[in-house]
Amino acid sequence: GQQLNQSPQSMFIQEGEDVSMNCTSSSIFNTWLWYKQEPGEGPVLLIALYKAGELTSNGRLTAQFGITRKDSFLNISASIPSDVGIYFCAGPPIDYGGATNKLIFGTGTLLAVQP
Amino acid sequence: NAGVMQNPRHLVRRRGQEARLRCSPMKGHSHVYWYRQLPEEGLKFMVYLQKENIIDESGMPKERFSAEFPKEGPSILRIQQVVRGDSAAYFCASSPNRWVDDTEAFFGQGTRLTVV
Numbered sequence: 001g002q003q004l005n006q007s008p009q010s011m012f013i014q015e016g017e018d019v020s021m022n023c024t025s026s027s028i029f030n031t032w033l034w035y036k037q038e039p040g041e042g043p044v045l046l047i048a049l050y051k052a053g054e055l056t057s058n059g060r061l062t063a064q065f066g067i068t069r070k071d072s073f074l075n076i077s078a079s080i081p082s083d084v085g086i087y088f089c090a091g092p093p094i095d096y097g098g099a100t101n102k103l104i105f106g107t108g109t110l111l112a113v114q115p
Numbered sequence: 116n117a118g119v120m121q122n123p124r125h126l127v128r129r130r131g132q133e134a135r136l137r138c139s140p141m142k143g144h145s146h147v148y149w150y151r152q153l154p155e156e157g158l159k160f161m162v163y164l165q166k167e168n169i170i171d172e173s174g175m176p177k178e179r180f181s182a183e184f185p186k187e188g189p190s191i192l193r194i195q196q197v198v199r200g201d202s203a204a205y206f207c208a209s210s211p212n213r214w215v216d217d218t219e220a221f222f223g224q225g226t227r228l229t230v231v
Binding site: 041048103 | 148155156163171206219222223225
């Protein structure tokens, strides 16, 4: 089945640094979603991408849908302590078309920010 | 994720017992999805339900697991005769209609099941 691989697995940075993480797949996705999960909580949607090449921002977060539709990246600028958490990419299986009622989640990137 | 209520937050069961996990979707949402998250892994889709209907259960284990979303009341994920490998966080998400483009599904805080 389709899989999403995220890198890096974990990042330990200082407050104020910029962060970049990515998500790759061996197969095409038509939608890319980025979620953040804090300890003991459920995932919260950060950014949704629906078109190849699309670049979308949400505050200090920027994400792009790769042209090949096989990858996406998420950047966080000027990190702050509350950015701590696990960041997941996700997308619907190709046989679901654009409907996202079933998601495949990536392996996650753990972000730790030191004040 | 405010609004999707899951209970209990933590559940401990002995091997062989039954676990019942409840999910009340956000007001106005008629679509419910269950996901399982094993330690240090991403979420894995289990089942998609609408009121009184199972739409897609392709991620459900073939045995011991069942889900329902009755006309009245919360959605229930039921695990019979639990084993240690069932220990995981179980998340419910809901959406107002089929989770299509531009419609966000909201996740609950999850139920952490520990089998001892």
